[in-house]
Every structure is written in C-alpha cells, then in structure tokens.
Amino acid sequence: MIFRRAAMREFASTAAAIFVALFFILVTVILVRLLSQAAGGRLPADAVLALIGFSTLNHLPVTLALSVFVAVLLSLSRSYRDSEMVVWFSSGLSLTAWLRPVLAFVMPIVAVIAALSLFLSPWAQGKALEYRKRLETRDEVSRVAPGVFRESVSAQRVFFVESVDREAGKVRNVFINSSKDGRQDLTVAAEGLVESASNGDRFVVLFNGHRYEGEPGSAEYRVMAFERYAVRIEPKEIGVIEFTPRTLTTLNLFLLPSNANKAELAWRFGIPLATLLLALLAIPLSFVNPRAGRANSLIFAVLAFAVYFNLLGVSQAWIAKGKLDVLAGMVSVHGGMFLLLVLLFGWRMLPDLRRFKR
Numbered sequence: 120m121i122f123r124r125a126a127m128r129e130f131a132s133t134a135a136a137i138f139v140a141l142f143f144i145l146v147t148v149i150l151v152r153l154l155s156q157a158a159g160g161r162l163p164a165d166a167v168l169a170l171i172g173f174s175t176l177n178h179l180p181v182t183l184a185l186s187v188f189v190a191v192l193l194s195l196s197r198s199y200r201d202s203e204m205v206v207w208f209s210s211g212l213s214l215t216a217w218l219r220p221v222l223a224f225v226m227p228i229v230a231v232i233a234a235l236s237l238f239l240s241p242w243a244q245g246k247a248l249e250y251r252k253r254l255e256t257r258d259e260v261s262r263v264a265p266g267v268f269r270e271s272v273s274a275q276r277v278f279f280v281e282s283v284d285r286e287a288g289k290v291r292n293v294f295i296n297s298s299k300d301g302r303q304d305l306t307v308a309a310e311g312l313v314e315s316a317s318n319g320d321r322f323v324v325l326f327n328g329h330r331y332e333g334e335p336g337s338a339e340y341r342v343m344a345f346e347r348y349a350v351r352i353e354p355k356e357i358g359v360i361e362f363t364p365r366t367l368t369t370l371n372l373f374l375l376p377s378n379a380n381k382a383e384l385a386w387r388f389g390i391p392l393a394t395l396l397l398a399l400l401a402i403p404l405s406f407v408n409p410r411a412g413r414a415n416s417l418i419f420a421v422l423a424f425a426v427y428f429n430l431l432g433v434s435q436a437w438i439a440k441g442k443l444d445v446l447a448g449m450v451s452v453h454g455g456m457f458l459l460l461v462l463l464f465g466w467r468m469l470p471d472l473r474r475f476k477r
Contacts, residue, residue, distance in 0.1 A: 123220045126194065128163055130224045133188035140277040141182050144173075149174045166254055173247035180236045184394040185424055191221055191398050193421045195405030214467055218403050232389040237369045240387075243475050245366035280311075293325055305331040322349045326399070361451050382439035385449050393447075396456050397424065403463035427456060 149171050162170075195217070268394040269278045281292035295306040308328025315321050325348045333340035364372065364383035372387075380400040404420065434448035442452075 123223075126217075126220045127224055129194045129197075130190055130221075134186050134195050134228075137189050138183065138186040139191075141186055143183055145178055146171065146175060149178075161249050163254060166250070169250060170247060173243045173250070174241035176235070177247075180232045180240060180390045181428070183228060183232050183235070184390060184397065187225055188393055188397040188401055189417065189420055191225070192401040192405050193417065195402060199406055214402060214464065218399065219377050221398055221402060223474070225395060229395050236387045237391045241366055241368055243333070245362065247368055248261055269328045288306065301334055302331065303335055306348070314349075324349045378441045379439045381445040382435045385438055385445050386431060386435045389435075389453065392433065392453055393427055393456075396453060396460060399426065400456070400460050400463065402461070403467045407466060427452075430455075 136219040153167045157164045184283050276297040279294040280290040285291050289310050289312045293308045297304045308325035312323050330343045330379045364379045430452045434452050437443040438445050438448045
C-alpha cells in the first residue's frame with residue numbers, strides 16, 4: 120500500500136512537470152503563429168490574447184494525453200533503472216499488479232480529458248470562429264496602428280499614420296492610398312480624427328491636406344488642397360457564421376448523424392479512450408536495461424503516441440468520406456491497440472510463466 124502511494128505521487132509529480140513543459144511549448148507555438156498574422160495585418164494585435172486562450176483550450180486534451188502517457192512511462196522506467204522492479208517481482212507481484220495504481224492515477228485525468236474533448240474544446244472552437252468573424256466586421260479605421268502600413272480587408276486601401284494623440288483623439292501625418300477601376304487616389308493630411316454624427320454615422324475627418332487623383336502612367340492628375348475632408352465610414356454587418364462539425368456540440372452531432380459528424384464523434388470519444396490505452400501500454404513499454412540509455416524509451420513512446428493519433432486522424436478522414444463505418448473505425452484503431460497491449464503484457468510476462476512451470 121505504501122509502495123502504491125509512492126508510485127501515485129511519482130506519477131503525479133512527473134505528469135505535472137511534463138504538462139507544464141508541453142503547455143509552455145504549445146502556448147509559444149500558438150503565440151508565434153498569431154503574432155505573424157498580426158504583423159502581416161491579418162489580425163488585430165488586441166485579439167492575440169483571446170485567440171491564444173481559445174486555441175489552448177482546443178489542444179488541451181491531446182496535451183494532457185501525452186503528459187499522462189510519458190509520465191507513467193518515465194516513472195516505471197526509473198523503477199527498472201533503480202532496480203525497484205526487482206523488489207516488486209521478488210515480492211511475488213507480477214507486471215499486471217501495476218494495473219491498479221496506474222488506473223487509479225489515470226481515470227480521473229481521463230474523465231477531465233473526456234469533458235474537455237466532448238464539451239469545452241467544441242465550445243472554444245465555436246467562440247474562436249465567432250470572435251474572428253467579429254474581427255472581420257471592424258471598420259478600417261480601427262485597424263490603423265501608428266507607424267505601420269495597414270491594408271483594408273478589400274485590399275483597395277492602404278493606411279498609414281505617423282503618431283497617435285490618444286488624449287486628443289487625433290492622428291498625425293495621415294497617408295491613404297486607394298485604387299479602384301484603374302484609378303489611384305492618394306490623400307495626405309497633417310492630422311485627422313473620427314467624428315460621430317447625431318444619427319449615429321461615423322466619419323473620418325482629415326485637416327490641412329492634399330488629394331491626388333489620376334491613372335497610373337498618365338500625366339493627367341487632378342490635385343486638390345483641402346482644409347477639411349470628411350469620409351463616411353461604411354458599417355459592416357456580421358455575415359452568417361458557417362459552423363463546422365468541430366464547432367458543433369456533442370449533442371448536435373448525435374442529432375445530425377452525417378458522415379462528417381460521425382467522424383467528429385469518433386475523434387472526440389477516441390481521445391479519452393486513447394489516453395487510457397496509452398497509459399496501460401506504458402506498463403510493458405517501460406522495461407529498460409539499466410545499462411542502456413534513458414532516452415530510448417522516451418523516443419519509442421513519442422513514436423507510439425504519434426502513430427496512434429495519426430491512425431485516429433486517418434480513421435476520422437475515412438469515416439467522413441464514407442469509406443468506413445464509425446463503429447468499424449473505432450474498433451479497428453482502439454481494438455488493434457488493445458490487442459497490442461495484451462501481446463506486450465504476454466511477452467513481458469513470458470519469463471515469469473516459464474519460471475512458474477519449472
């Protein structure tokens with residue numbers, strides 16, 4: 120009993136350390152991707168933090184699954200290297216006796232992963248889709264940032280402001296280049312601001328500037344100087360949000376049993392089931408030679424995890440295309456992994472069975 124409690128503590132501490140490392144890597148990768156979009160003008164800078172949260176919730180089940188698998192594998196591998204397994208087997212306990220402490224550690228985490236996969240991850244993806252849709256409806260003025268050239272959504276205008284006076288609500292040294300129907304308009308102004316009319320309309324008002332209109336390559340250009348120039352900001356409407364199977368709730372997937380929805384159900388239920396099987400698979404895979412390197416088992420574990428989840432992805436794609444039934448797809452992948460689990464347990468316990476016969 121004391122030995123099992125010590126094993127549970129080691130499982131928990133190792134899993135926590137691995138999860139923190141993987142979570143930091145995950146957030147870093149998502150941050151780099153979103154910052155590249157923000158630098159290219161495809162995403163507002165103030166939207167990066169919210170999208171990091173949504174993306175992190177979406178990838179959290181797979182991160183937890185990998186953390187649990189590697190934690191059980193490394194903990195048992197350390198027991199082999201430190202000859203603690205010799206004491207375990209000398210006490211008359213077989214390798215299957217590890218099933219109980221491993222299951223006691225894994226089952227609460229599997230329940231959390233199931234809740235994340237079935238409920239929280241679809242919610243996060245749906246909210247991320249709605250949030251991106253709202254960002255697309257922002258007017259072009261709200262996308263302007265000081266010292267950065269910004270392109271409009273329609274790719275017909277380029278904006279630039281040198282500085283922003285937030286207390287006065289004004290911008291300095293405005294540059295606007297727009298093109299439409301082969302004509303090019305260039306507007307420069309010393310300063311500008313945004314005004315709202317009594318009826319709710321919003322206008323961009325420029326002061327003390329010049330406007331140049333003409334066709335590129337032609338000498339016929341019209342030059343105008345103005346003290347005040349106002350342009351109405353056209354409001355944008357939120358279009359219809361097209362939800363995908365990944366953003367639908369689990370209940371809606373059951374109520375709308377299309378091939379794509381069945382494939383999504385197979386993926387959502389497959390993640391917690393794969394976590395359980397991988398944790399049990401770590402027991403026979405944890406055997407190491409004390410004289411061998413410590414990284415061998417970890418490399419094989421990552422390879423097994425990648426193969427397992429790639430097979431889940433392949434079965435999901437086949438189910439979505441109608442090439443495979445949802446039940447056959449889940450049984451083929453998870454059943455094959457369960458068969459491998461039984462074979463590995465039998466192979467590791469074969470020397471014990473031979474000694475028992477003698």
